[in-house]
Amino acid sequence: MHLAAVLKEDGDWAVVIGALVGALILAFVVDRALSRRTEQLAEAVTRGQMSRETATRLRFVRRVIYSVILLVGVAIALSQFKGVDEVAASLLASGVVAAAIIGFAARQTLANFVAGVMLAITQPIRVGDWVRFEDHSGVVVDVRINYTILRTAGETRLVIPNERLAAGILQNDTLIDDEIGLEVTVWIPPDADAARAQAILRDESGGDVSVAELTPGGVRLVVGGGLAPAPERGAREADLRARCHARLREEGLLEGFGA
16 A cells, blocks of 8 residues: 555645654754753752742643643654544444543553642652652652652652552651651560660660560660761661660660571
8 A cells, every 4th residue: 555545535644744743843942942941940040949839730730731741742743644533433423432432441541640630739759859669769850741750868769650649648758847856666575674675775765765565575665866968877777776776785675586
């Protein structure tokens, strides 16, 4: 079949190619222009320190505009082909069936898109926030239309579908303040003096110490250590835990017990 045969009588391959290439170029130019404009506004209004809420919303708006421009280009290109009108008429004639089929096939994609809109509006997470989701924790580096990218302490990038974020339980340590509270768990033998251990650890950490669990194998104490910047949380908690264990050993409260 000749390529021209797939086009309408008034169709033109130049329009097809021009629409696709033009949409790609326009989307790229608009995205770059919005990015530069955002940086200029941040420098002029906030001296370069744009809030996380604003940065997250602007990124999402850029993604939506980029996608819309591409969709318009594809629609213009498809309008040059034969059969598109017939397909559209058929879909309209059987709208209920078509909607059910398309909805079922694209359920996951649409759910992620709707969840992305919800995240951009309500903002339980923002770019730069330190969060914990399921068994993963790290800093949010990007919130996109369908998924969110998380960077862990080990520099691993996690791509999480927005639907899971919107429906799951999310811990955001920096939603209110950039500094987060340190908290570690320390175990002592079941026959150890828990009240004395609490007093010792309270003196060592400068924070609150409480008994969280009593088991036949030991007593679990929760030790608070004040506030620390989110990026330093892991190192600061490891140091606090090591100091607590060292102090308990020094006081003879961990004898014969693997802490």
